[in-house]
Amino acid sequence: MRESTDTPRVLVVDDEPALRLLVGAVLRDAGWHVMEADSAERALELLPDAGPDAILLDMRMPGMDGLEALGAIRTAIPGVPVVMLTAYGTVGSAVDAMKKGAFDYLTKPADNEELKAVMNKAYDYSRLVAENRELRREAGESSGFIGQTSQMEQVRDLIAQAGPTEATVLVMGESGTGKELVTSALHGASVRAKGPLIKVNCAALPADLLESELFGYVKGAFTGANRDKPGRFQLASGGTLFLDEIGEMPLELQAKLLRALQEKMVEPLGSVGPVPVDVRIIAATNRDLRREVAEGRFREDLYFRLNVLEIRIPSLRERMDDLPLLVAHLLEKLGRKNRKKMREVSPQFLEALQGYPWPGNVRELENALERALVLSRTDSLSPADLPPQVIAGKAHTEEKNTVEMMTYGVLPARHEMSAMCNRTGPSSLDEAEKQALIEALGVHGGHRQKTADALGISRRTLQYKLRKYGLTRRS
Template sequence: MTEMQKTVLIVDDEPGHRLMVRAVLEDAGWHVTEADRGDAALEELAAMAGEDCNPADCPPDVALVDMKMPGMDGLELLREINIRRPGLPVILLTAFGSVGSAVEAMKKGAFDYLTKPADNEELKAVLDKAHEYHRLIRENTRLRKHADGMVDFIGASPGVERVRDLINQAGPSEATVLILGESGTGKELVAEGLHRASLRASRPLIKVNCAALPDELLESELFGYVKGAFTGAVKDKPGRFQLADGGTLFLDEIGEMPAALQAKLLRALQEKTIEPLGGVQPVQTDVRIIAATNRNLRAEVEAGRFREDLYYRLAVLEISIPPLRDRKEDLPLLVSFLLGRLGEKNRKAVRTVTPPFLEALSRYDWPGNVRELENVLERALILARSDALGPDLLPPMITGAAAPAPDMEQPQHQSPASLEEAEKLAIIRALEENGGHRERTADALGVSRRTLQYKLKKFGLTRRG
């Protein structure tokens, strides 16, 4: 078995069905292992992991589990797999009449479900999707290992890879760096990465938020002051430049710095000296400057609000961070990483998220970027009462619906009926606009084909299209 080979564990008490599925998947390049009972499947998982295998890295990539089996049924096996192999996607096989149970299982952490006998092309497509999900889980595990206890810039999209490459290239240099990006994209994380990659990593990284301090306070914070410089200055106080000596000074929200201070900062960069407030002797400094802003500094220069010479001093190298809406393929990695960190913070572990939860996240544009995502996940984590996060834990701005609070009963005469009717009308309208084509309708609604099929059956719309 090669390192990149896809591996699936089939758990089904029907030998004939196992044989048929094995033939289809082996023909598609999968390595197949089998078990005829739930307890045998758990033994197989333990044997495949071995003693030295990290559960996130060892096979299988996907488990294909029959719902109805003697002894341990599919739901019980799903629960055990979530405990013993968190992150392993489980796809349930169910008879047509048990679809409701399969949907319930998805709320408990199943990746997806298929009705028996499954269409061969749909079977391969769902397994490939689950394999990609598991690959992202493994990649995230490796990223967390390499973070050395510090927050890493998480993602595998081309935009994130470019940021990482620039950090690796610019980190060891002495060049000033200007980090550009919207609020919440992770500019401070990039600054930390640049410092860790530099020859100054053993020296301090000092941070200043230029927008958080009044102008007169910002000057004294940056450059310090001497005793008697103003009323209340009873002793000398070193500024952030002096505290960062030999290390890195990170100036966040540099676009908010007033014009008078811009001139003083430019002189500090040019001459590598500072003048504390009230001082008469310049102080030599050895500091690398990293600045960040969510403003368009070129436009600020043209408008006369930012010094052109300072801009070019700061922007020896620019690193532009893509907003989350432009790298939604990173959402599974980010969700996994952030939930791990938030779980430790709140002493509450959630082992998995449901596909509808991820689908809802991917439909939202995230104006607050990763910071907003982290807030949404923390809310969901705190409200969760089961092992898996579902879309009912997301705020209405994410789901696009006035959803009830999770796990709270609604009066029978209020919103549920009207919400269901609105949902039914939305599906009918989408079907009509897409000529009854179900795949296009699912795409237009932002749901999976499986979710659409379930809704069509629920609302009695199966004759359409």
């Protein structure tokens, strides 16, 4: 039984009683409930009842070793972060373990502050995974809206308010953000839900064909019109008409659309009189219609007619806190679609996703995840499974972090680094950055977490740079 839902629980797995005693004392002092196991086999026996939020696992133990235990633990309780404990000589094995899904690693003897910092991050990760599962359960897939940021809450609130009304809605957002999902939700929440939801893509057809698609035509209206054809307005009668990419509609057709909206009547091509229609209009665009109006490409009166209520969908880069939740939801969906078991997501994989700006938004994310799911040969998705542009975006972000560190005075600026190169002889800016990192470590007594905090970067980014420059604890 858990002591309290607010008390984080850790299982310390090590065959050395003295180390378990020391680590246990540090973590208990930090507010953890500590459980112990003297072997991997014993740890696996405890797992069903222990319910740990994190696991601290020794790499080398008699019997089952750390790597084998890691695989068994992740099968038994997927999503629980495992931090590896390793002696200096087995750091390479710990790095291999991280590639196989370990959350992080610590070298013996672990610095107390570093131990607490790493375990607290592991707990934050564990909590996020648990919250994501619960939110997925509560939200359900039918809604199509995955996210807990304030922007997405606002979208949901607007849909709840506007859905039951007859108000015309203008849905704004970049390509790939989910404008059709919003439209479906609005239609589903309306009294017209049992009626049809008819879509017209205003960008897909030339003006003359778009007009006939919207308003229809009668037999003999033009060459080839061998029968009456009702337009989308008539087909949507009693339901909702979705005008997608409304910003692409030609000006001459905008006047006819405005008349149809005002009079609730359409005039099919070749007809002798108007036809009444009963539809609710929802329009969507990725363009800034205010600017289009100002530049004469969109009618102002039509804009105000459409924009009774505006719902703006945020881009993915504006709600990156939703990324873990979206990833879990999409992988579950894609796993069913491709008949592949849903893969676990390593922290490194998530970090790579968070380092990319996602210009194609959720649609691009879904495509990248499907590629990773199909290509992955292991139980855990890794950055190597992602498209090249995503990996390149992550590298760009790391470089941007370095530039920002220089800008805000954390690291020397490039011209100062160049001066350092001239004074001390390093052959590149990399060497100057290496020296700056050494100085920062020296100021903080080699303490990695304090150094990372002072530099304004994550501990993982600091570790990456230390490995890059060969700055081990011993050096």
